[in-house]
């Protein structure tokens with residue numbers, strides 16, 4: 277077997293299962309999970325209908341193998357969306373590809389980008405990642421034969437990763453940098469000045485930037501989050517050199533089960549990524565392409581979805597803020613709360629006494645240079661309906677108040 281497989285860490289939800297293995301939650305309460313970040317709002321009817329129509333049309337969308345490049349109509353829909361959302365002109369023929377959700381693409385892009393034979397002999401290439409981070413970044417780096425280098429997010433600067441702390445020698449060995457904006461779990465949006473810093477570092481050292489933007493449409497400020505390619509264009513970099521953005525329908529359109537998104541950016545990387553994907557076998561089903569074209573072409577359901585999250589966060593955050601150090605994030609659908617102590621004990625006791633599941637922050641981060649930036653924090657995914665999230669918030673408030681006595 278591939279020895280690199282043994283480097284993979286247990287997924288946070290596996291660790292959570294183990295944490296809860298010997299606990300019987302209080303039967304007086306119905307279970308509520310704020311653990312998994314899985315969208316639960318209803319899938320818009322227009323997307324379902326487009327999928328049904330594609331199955332039923334003749335010849336059916338299930339006849340024939342789909343092309344990895346995707347149908348022209350789908351790529352046009354990506355390009356039209358980029359123009360509407362970011363005022364960017366992106367070439368649908370050379371600068372975009374469909375992906376089966378951003379998870380697989382984050383993984384596959386890493387395999388395409390990393391060159392184990394480049395750099396100093398005996399030293400693995402580095403993949404720079406925020407900390408805490410989406411777990412795929414680490415697994416993708418390890419399986420590509422690279423080594424992750426974690427950069428802690430700083431609560432004092434709206435959870436911005438402390439890029440200035442990264443030594444020059446690390447940037448020199450880096451082949452890939454993951455950026456997650458809006459961030460999971462912090463919800464932080466990266467400002468233009470930070471993009472400028474990272475793009476300049478990429479110019480200097482030649483690493484690729486993978487910009488994970490799957491939460492870009494769920495935001496709480498007036499301004500929509502700045503996209504990576506939007507930032508590059510503002511800085512006069514219209515070729516998007518060494519930059520790939522990953523965008524997904526999962527959260528935007530409540531279709532995590534459809535597995536659909538797209539990558540856009542540097543045409544040279546897109547070309548090689550297409551080559552990789554052709555062999556890997558990551559072509560999107562024609563039926564999913566039809567439903568995705570409909571989803572990217574409609575904005576009304578996205579506005580409605582965002583408004584549901586805004587109402588929910590406006591009601592739930594103040595209840596939790598009475599007892600925890602937590603604030604409305606820039607974007608995303610998580611609250612990243614400071615519990616003022618041991619987050620593992622907090623998670624266990626909350627589950628045992630109130631049947632509410634949250635995720636210990638330390639499970640989403642790694643200890644690097646003596647510090648795990650997820651320690652003392654929990655992540656709460658507000659994906660269920662508002663009433664259920666509010667009920668969870670009231671239970672958490674009771675729990676913290678009683679625990680303090």
Ligand SMILES: Cc1ncc(COP(=O)(O)O)c(C=O)c1O
Pocket residue numbers: 313376377378379380410456459460488490523524525526527532536537
């Ligand atoms: C930061 C981040 N990136 C990527 C993904 C993957 O999403 P999908 O594969 O559904 O696009 C997730 C899913 O939760 C995520 O939190």
